[in-house]
Amino acid sequence: MKKLKRLLVLSLGFLALNACSSDSDVIDEDKTILVTSVIVNGSDITDGQAKQFTTVVLPNNATDRSVTWSVSDESIALISDKGVLTPLENGTVEITATANDDSGISAQKTVEISGVAGPVVLVESISVSGSDITDGQAKQFSVSVLPSDATNKVVVWSVSDTSIAEVNSEGLLTPKKNGTVNVIATATDGSGIKGELSVNISGIVLTNFKAENVLLWQRNNGGWPKYHNDFSGYDRAQTEAEKIEAENTKNDTDTTIDNEHTIGEIRILLSAYKATNNTAYLDAAVRGIDFLFEMQYDNGGWPQYYPLRNNYSRHITYNDNAMGNVMNLMRDIFLKKNNLELIDESYISKAETAFNKGIDVILQTQVVINGVKTAWCAQHDEVTLKPRMARSYELASNSGSESVGVVRLLMTLDNPSSEVIDAINSAVAWFESVKIVGYELKDVNGDKVLVESPGNVMWARFYTLDDYTGDQYESLFNTFNPNEPFFCSRDTDAGGGGPRKTIAEISYERRNGYAWYGSWPKNLISTEYSAWKAKHGI
Numbered sequence: 092m093k094k095l096k097r098l099l100v101l102s103l104g105f106l107a108l109n110a111c112s113s114d115s116d117v118i119d120e121d122k123t124i125l126v127t128s129v130i131v132n133g134s135d136i137t138d139g140q141a142k143q144f145t146t147v148v149l150p151n152n153a154t155d156r157s158v159t160w161s162v163s164d165e166s167i168a169l170i171s172d173k174g175v176l177t178p179l180e181n182g183t184v185e186i187t188a189t190a191n192d193d194s195g196i197s198a199q200k201t202v203e204i205s206g207v208a209g210p211v212v213l214v215e216s217i218s219v220s221g222s223d224i225t226d227g228q229a230k231q232f233s234v235s236v237l238p239s240d241a242t243n244k245v246v247v248w249s250v251s252d253t254s255i256a257e258v259n260s261e262g263l264l265t266p267k268k269n270g271t272v273n274v275i276a277t278a279t280d281g282s283g284i285k286g287e288l289s290v291n292i293s294g295i296v297l298t299n300f301k302a303e304n305v306l307l308w309q310r311n312n313g314g315w316p317k318y319h320n321d322f323s324g325y326d327r328a329q330t331e332a333e334k335i336e337a338e339n340t341k342n343d344t345d346t347t348i349d350n351e352h353t354i355g356e357i358r359i360l361l362s363a364y365k366a367t368n369n370t371a372y373l374d375a376a377v378r379g380i381d382f383l384f385e386m387q388y389d390n391g392g393w394p395q396y397y398p399l400r401n402n403y404s405r406h407i408t409y410n411d412n413a414m415g416n417v418m419n420l421m422r423d424i425f426l427k428k429n430n431l432e433l434i435d436e437s438y439i440s441k442a443e444t445a446f447n448k449g450i451d452v453i454l455q456t457q458v459v460i461n462g463v464k465t466a467w468c469a470q471h472d473e474v475t476l477k478p479r480m481a482r483s484y485e486l487a488s489n490s491g492s493e494s495v496g497v498v499r500l501l502m503t504l505d506n507p508s509s510e511v512i513d514a515i516n517s518a519v520a521w522f523e524s525v526k527i528v529g530y531e532l533k534d535v536n537g538d539k540v541l542v543e544s545p546g547n548v549m550w551a552r553f554y555t556l557d558d559y560t561g562d563q564y565e566s567l568f569n570t571f572n573p574n575e576p577f578f579c580s581r582d583t584d585a586g587g588g589g590p591r592k593t594i595a596e597i598s599y600e601r602r603n604g605y606a607w608y609g610s611w612p613k614n615l616i617s618t619e620y621s622a623w624k625a626k627h628g629i
Contacts, residue, residue, distance in 0.1 A: 123154045124153050124154045125196075126148055126150075126153045126155070126156065126190040126194040126196045127150060128196060129146055129188050129189075130198055131144060131200040132146065133200060135204070136202065136204045138206040139204075139205070140178070140206075141175055142176050143173075144200070145174060146174070146188045146198070153192070155190075155191055155192040157191045158191060161189070162184050162185070163185040167179060167180050179207065181206070181207050182204055185202070186200050212238065213284075214243070215237050217246060218235040219274055219276050219287060219288035220234065221233065227296060228266075228294075231263050232248075232258070232263075232276075234246055234286060236278070243279055245279045246276040248275070248276055249275045249277065250272050250273065250274055251273035252270070256290075258274060268297060273289050274287065274288045275287050297366075299366065304324075305356045307334065308337050309375055310340070310341055310344070311341045312382055313346075314346025321350075322359075346398075348386075348393060348416065348417055349396070349404075349408075349410075350413075351411075351413075353382065355416075358420075361431065361433055361434075362430055364433060365430055377435075387417075387449075390451075391448030392452045393408065409467055409469055409490070409497055417449075418446055418500060421443075424438050450511070453467075453497060458556060460574065461573065464514065465489055466491075466497075466518050466521050467518075468488055469488075469492075469493045483581050483588050484580060484588065484601055486553065486562075488554055488577070489555075491612065492550075492552055492609060495611045495615055497518075502620075502623045512627075512629060515620075521574075522612040525574050526549070527550060527608070529546070530544055530549070531544035532549075538599065538603065539607075548613065549608045549610055550609060552609065553578070554576055564588070578591045578593065578597045578602075579591065581600075581601060594607055
């Protein structure tokens with residue numbers, strides 16, 4: 092009888108919960124931290140039923156916080172390795188929890204047991220009832236347990252493959268993917284009896300949480316707005332208000348390639364399609380790619396927003412690598428890489444043509460000053476290809492920032508033409524000629540101030556051109572030489588807008604709220620350029 096009773100307790104062990112709280116402390120892996128105390132929690136048994144006992148093990152960062160359970164009299168009760176105490180007779184026992192490390196620490200608790208009735212009747216058979224899943228939806232399964240007077244008819248549900256489906260404690264089977272899985276019901280009375288049923292699962296359309304959010308915000312023209320500007324908003328559940336807004340704004344024309352939008356969403360969808368084979372994601376990605384083809388100008392450039400707006404966003408946009416991001420996606424299509432191999436092959440020639448046209452317009456928009464090729468503006472006129480202003484403090488200029496991304500894109504070409512080589516060499520020479528040596532921008536008492544810094548090298552965000560005829564600030568620009576750094580306030584600031592020769596001359600808000608200086612070309616001209624020349628034997 093004692094052997095049967097022990098089997099009963101051991102089989103009930105899996106019902107136990109881990110009583111130890113999770114340890115989030117950082118552990119020194121090179122040092123063993125021993126247990127200093129163990130406390131046993133639990134109460135007397137008055138109904139003759141099994142009861143879970145738990146422990147508090149200190150310190151929280153002890154290397155091994157597990158314990159071994161034991162009981163003083165196994166004729167009265169047995170305890171599982173998870174701390175489930177199963178009464179066999181009425182009486183008193185002492186349970187002990189002993190730390191499994193080398194501390195030797197243990198704790199005891201005396202338990203009064205009452206309410207134990209008659210002998211145990213073990214389960215002899217379990218039959219699982221249910222049917223195949225053909226619609227991909229969850230389905231309830233049930234069991235028949237014999238004999239009918241078994242003392243404990245509770246079963247534990249499980250499945251043979253949790254990657255295909257999961258089953259809860261009530262027998263509700265939730266499919267994850269199409270396939271075959273065994274649904275298992277196991278007796279908890281220690282008899283070891285189980286029932287199994289093979290279930291075929293079909294009709295599942297897998298979804299991806301992030302991709303579903305991306306689908307929600309896609310506009311009807313195929314592009315995306317900047318609603319989740321840093322993309323992190325796609326990683327959380329959308330509020331009910333957001334869902335309503337997304338559905339009600341499907342026809343909006345706020346679609347853009349700014350801050351990697353549309354390109355970023357396309358890449359998210361293709362990754363999700365590869366993982367789930369959900370064609371809705373592929374279809375949406377293709378619509379996004381079609382949108383990018385549609386928004387490209389005949390001259391090869393891409394505007395920041397499409398449909399076109401009557402502001403600077405209609406210009407060919409190098410700012411924030413907007414056009415470069417599109418071109419990299421186009422290249423991935425015709426090189427069949429980075430999940431763009433999932434796109435139909437009919438897109439390959441279209442993508443290669445679009446990419447090559449983009450290279451052509453880059454070469455055409457390189458600014459020439461006094462007969463010498465220099466760099467690029469953050470945006471260029473979509474018709475004349477000349478540098479154009481954006482916001483009131485972002486006047487037409489050569490950019491010490493955006494030009495770096497343009498050069499890096501040109502340097503990725505496997506077989507650069509003589510025109511591309513000349514453009515790269517000229518731009519790097521320009522970066523060298525306009526670098527600022529011996530100064531840095533520092534925060535002094537909450538204000539940005541240019542101070543001497545021997546050996547420091549940096550670049551200005553904006554450099555003057557050589558032709559501002561008709562510009563609203565022509566008279567101010569006439570005080571500059573070409574390739575001089577300049578700085579601007581907003582038009583609405585107290586001192587007005589227009590170029591200034593020093594950062595100290597612009598408003599406090601713009602002086603401290605914009606990146607006027609940076610080291611953007613540093614790595615390009617120090618290491619990347621020489622590696623590029625060596626690669627191509629230049």
